[in-house]
Amino acid sequence: MEKYLIAHDLGTSGDKATLFSVNGKLIKNVMCAYDTHFFNSTWAEQNPADWWKAFCLANQKLLQDIDKNQVAGIAFSGQMMGCVAVDRQGTALSPAIIWADQRSLEEEQTIRSKIDEWEFYQITGHRISSAYSIEKLMWIKNKEPEIYKNIYKLLQPKDYIVFRLTGQFITDYTDASGTNCMDLRNLRWSEKILEITGIDSEKLTEIHPSTYVAGEISQAISAECGLAKGTPVVLGAGDGLCAAVGAGSVKDGDAFNYLGSSSWVALTSSKPIFDKEMRTYNWAHMVQGKYSPNGTMQAAGNSYQFIRKILCKDLESKAVSEKISVYELMNQELNQSSLGANGLLYLPYILGERSPRWNPDARGAFIGLKMEHQRKDLIRACIEGIIMNLSIILNVFQQDEIDIKALNVIGGLAKSREIRQIIANVYGLEIRKLNWVDEATSMGAAVAAGVGVGELKDFNDISKFIEVEDVISPQNNCFAEYQKLKEVFNQSYYALLDTYKTLSQWKTNII
Numbered sequence: 001m002e003k004y005l006i007a008h009d010l011g012t013s014g015d016k017a018t019l020f021s022v023n024g025k026l027i028k029n030v031m032c033a034y035d036t037h038f039f040n041s042t043w044a045e046q047n048p049a050d051w052w053k054a055f056c057l058a059n060q061k062l063l064q065d066i067d068k069n070q071v072a073g074i075a076f077s078g079q080m081m082g083c084v085a086v087d088r089q090g091t092a093l094s095p096a097i098i099w100a101d102q103r104s105l106e107e108e109q110t111i112r113s114k115i116d117e118w119e120f121y122q123i124t125g126h127r128i129s130s131a132y133s134i135e136k137l138m139w140i141k142n143k144e145p146e147i148y149k150n151i152y153k154l155l156q157p158k159d160y161i162v163f164r165l166t167g168q169f170i171t172d173y174t175d176a177s178g179t180n181c182m183d184l185r186n187l188r189w190s191e192k193i194l195e196i197t198g199i200d201s202e203k204l205t206e207i208h209p210s211t212y213v214a215g216e217i218s219q220a221i222s223a224e225c226g227l228a229k230g231t232p233v234v235l236g237a238g239d240g241l242c243a244a245v246g247a248g249s250v251k252d253g254d255a256f257n258y259l260g261s262s263s264w265v266a267l268t269s270s271k272p273i274f275d276k277e278m279r280t281y282n283w284a285h286m287v288q289g290k291y292s293p294n295g296t297m298q299a300a301g302n303s304y305q306f307i308r309k310i311l312c313k314d315l316e317s318k319a320v321s322e323k324i325s326v327y328e329l330m331n332q333e334l335n336q337s338s339l340g341a342n343g344l345l346y347l348p349y350i351l352g353e354r355s356p357r358w359n360p361d362a363r364g365a366f367i368g369l370k371m372e373h374q375r376k377d378l379i380r381a382c383i384e385g386i387i388m389n390l391s392i393i394l395n396v397f398q399q400d401e402i403d404i405k406a407l408n409v410i411g412g413l414a415k416s417r418e419i420r421q422i423i424a425n426v427y428g429l430e431i432r433k434l435n436w437v438d439e440a441t442s443m444g445a446a447v448a449a450g451v452g453v454g455e456l457k458d459f460n461d462i463s464k465f466i467e468v469e470d471v472i473s474p475q476n477n478c479f480a481e482y483q484k485l486k487e488v489f490n491q492s493y494y495a496l497l498d499t500y501k502t503l504s505q506w507k508t509n510i511i
Helices: 048-062 105-112 117-124 133-143 145-150 157-166 191-197 219-225 239-246 301-311 313-322 326-334 375-399 417-427 440-453 459-464 478-495 497-504
Strands: 004-010 014-021 026-033 037-039 043-046 071-078 084-086 153-155 170-172 206-208 213-216 232-234 255-259 263-267 281-284 291-297 345-347 365-367 406-410 430-434 468-472
Touching: 004 048, 004 157, 004 239, 004 440, 014 048, 014 440, 026 048, 043 048, 048 157, 048 219, 071 157, 071 239, 071 440, 084 157, 105 133, 105 191, 117 191, 133 145, 133 191, 153 157, 157 170, 157 213, 157 219, 157 232, 232 440, 239 255, 239 263, 239 281, 239 291, 239 440, 239 459, 255 375, 263 375, 291 375, 301 313, 301 326, 301 375, 313 326, 326 375, 326 417, 345 375, 345 478, 375 417, 375 478, 406 417, 417 430, 417 468, 417 478, 440 459, 478 497
Parallel strands: 004 071, 071 232, 170 206, 255 406, 406 430
Antiparallel strands: 004 014, 014 026, 037 043, 084 153, 213 232, 255 263, 263 291, 281 291, 345 365, 430 468
16 A cells, blocks of 8 residues: 655745655645735734644645545645744744744844854854844844743744644754754754843743654544544654755755745755855754755846846747747747857846845846847846856855765756756856756655655655756856856946945935
8 A cells, every 4th residue: 555745835825735655756736825914014924823724725635535544644844934922822922923024123133232243153053134033032022022921932834833733842953943043063042142132941942853753643633634643743844954855965065056036055064164254054954963054045036037027028928829938938038148148247136135145235237238238138147147146155165175066956947958057057067957846845844754754764765756857067168258257247246335225225205
């Protein structure tokens, strides 16, 4: 009798439930959406009850025509850096403050005034930032003291669902490393950071490996969510680290590039990588004893979507008539332009920037525009700017003497062979496209479930789920040419620093 593993990916827009066989075959998936409330300019909240409703509905749909008794285990991937404040009964005391929320800027500055940023980075693996959980919890303490007083535990989104299923208040090492208060080297809550933040350590949960079996489905929960009574519940991990496993990055030097709306370069290492300029950061890996150095840029696919919206209305109509993606037509056009886009550069900072610049005031720009430029050049410059930006992150890891011979690519932009060729040429590396570019996160969670319940030996069994579908090598002399272009790319960014600041503060009363 075939056995199954279920992965739930609790993302920003919804819960994606996926069913795999223990042999790595993808059987089916279901998506159930929920809302995000954006307000007050920088606030972003979700209702944890909506996560639970989506989880139950997705399970019920996923298990239609499936014998639920064949499910060997279930595990989770979840959006990271959240703040779900619950009481002793696990009831949410307020809406969940999610990763996108930036309300705790004052709390960020409070931490910065009490500790050197480099020391903080060495402890946590991350910069001080309002994006993380501990700053959000500080905000509740400062602005909503009555709620803070009644908080029993701080949970992450996936941990809230695990609690609803098992009654356990726990988290895993990957999500703990995204709170901004875990001692990364020692894998425990940092007493120094907690003292600085004024947060009571009792409000934090126990930390376990991602493969930890938190409990089993009870009869009452079975009736509510559709899983069989006794189904093991495995903790799982933060979504970025599930993606690392799903991209095959489980051994030292295994590197991958996620190419979605935002984009990141990451690898597996036996030690954190601390960049002197703090351009990159470090997560605890799902694989125990390993770390995942990472650098994430804000607007990769977002930049390409922007170009589509502004310049490609006619291509959208053509794509509809030809029943293909508009991006296929855009990719065909970029291939008609040449390396360097006929002397045109794109700085991909339309949403400010995280890695490698860490400059919220940065702005996007086309540099070198001429009358002779055509749309194909702007499209190509956009992709080249994205990839050159990511290559700076890659270089941080290569400077640490980590030998990266090839890079696995996943995410929407990775589907294009034209784009993968540019990546190979800019990075100077062999680029390998996996068979499932959109399922890496779910696969990582499924492997955690399989290892946790003993159906899989260890994380190396991701090889049962993925295979290399296509390999592209750098073309002759292209890497050297892009190295020259990247110097101009960097010079352009630094030359515009004052301009970014001025434009970020621009206001006018004239209409």
